[in-house]
Amino acid sequence: MKKNILMTSLLCLAVTMTSIAQKLPKFGADMGMKSAMGKEVRVPYTDLASYYGYVKAGATPDEERDGKKFYYLYLWVPVAAPELGIRMISPIPSGMEAGEGDFTGADYEANKADDKNYFDTWITLEKAAGVSSVDGIAVSASAEWNTFGKNDDSSELPEQPSGSKYNSQMRITSDVSDPLKALTMGLYRIGFTTYKKGEVQGSFLAQVGAPLKLPGSAISATIEGLLEQVKK
Ligand SMILES: [Ca+2]
Structure with missing residues (x-):
């Protein structure tokens, strides 16, 4: 009997700990994916860049599209990539914070203590036409932007505090036969908003994965910031 009580206590403890430390799953690639015993087995991306950000209530959006407030993260991709994975999680999972080599937004540090505000993420990936240096x-x-893909909700990511799996994730494969679908070296931007028309507010983590090293890649909320990062 005692053993059973101990086991039950341990199990309860394990469940509690899981709910506190909401661990982010590894970001696995489509490239080289195998199916084993009915499960998808993916190799994690070789390169994974992280951007920790925060959107203040009422922050001016970069653009309004279809009545939605859109914000951008500019991304410099220094070499052609066979695939890119993009995901966004809000709020920033507990226990995770920006470390060496991570990119951060201007309002991230000052709002680290805010663990209440988050938004139902919605992302898009676009590439600037004609920017290859x-x-x-x-x-x-003045560049034209071509859309590569968009995502609202991904079941692969942990649920939001509401209990719904409303975080976003997508993988885009390069199609070298089409200039508008080839993931060549260049300037990209991740557009983000919230699914429902309304406020985008709270902390978020954006990650960009690639199946090869992207030396000198950078992410910034502004073009000026991106230039600074790239010239480092
Ligand atoms: Ca969503």
Whole structure:
């Protein structure tokens, strides 16, 4: 009997700990994915860049699209990639914070203590036409943007505090036969908003994965910030 009580207590403890430390699953690639015993087995991305950000209540969006407040994260991809994975989790999972080599937004540090605000993420990936060098980033304001994909909800990611799996994740495979679908070196942007029309508010973690090393890749909420990162 005693043993059973001990086992039950341990089990309860394990369940409690799981709910506190909401661990993010490894970001696995589509490339080289295998099916084993009915399960998808993915190799984690070789390169994984993280951006820790925070959107303040009422922050001015970069753009309004279909009545939704859109914010951008600019991404410099220094070499052609066979695949890119993009995901966004809100709020930032407990126990995770920016470390060496991670990118951070201007309001991240000051709002680290806010563990209440989050939003139902919705993401898109776009590429600037004709920007294929670092020098081109500075004159990208007038660039045309081509959309590669979008995602609202992913069942692969942990649920939000509401209990719903409303975080976003997508994997995009490069199609080298089509210039509008090839993941060539260049300037990209992750557009994000919230699924329902309304406020985008709270902390978020954005990650970009690739099946090869992307030396000198960078993520920033502004073009100026991106240029600074890339020239480092
Ligand atoms: Ca969502």
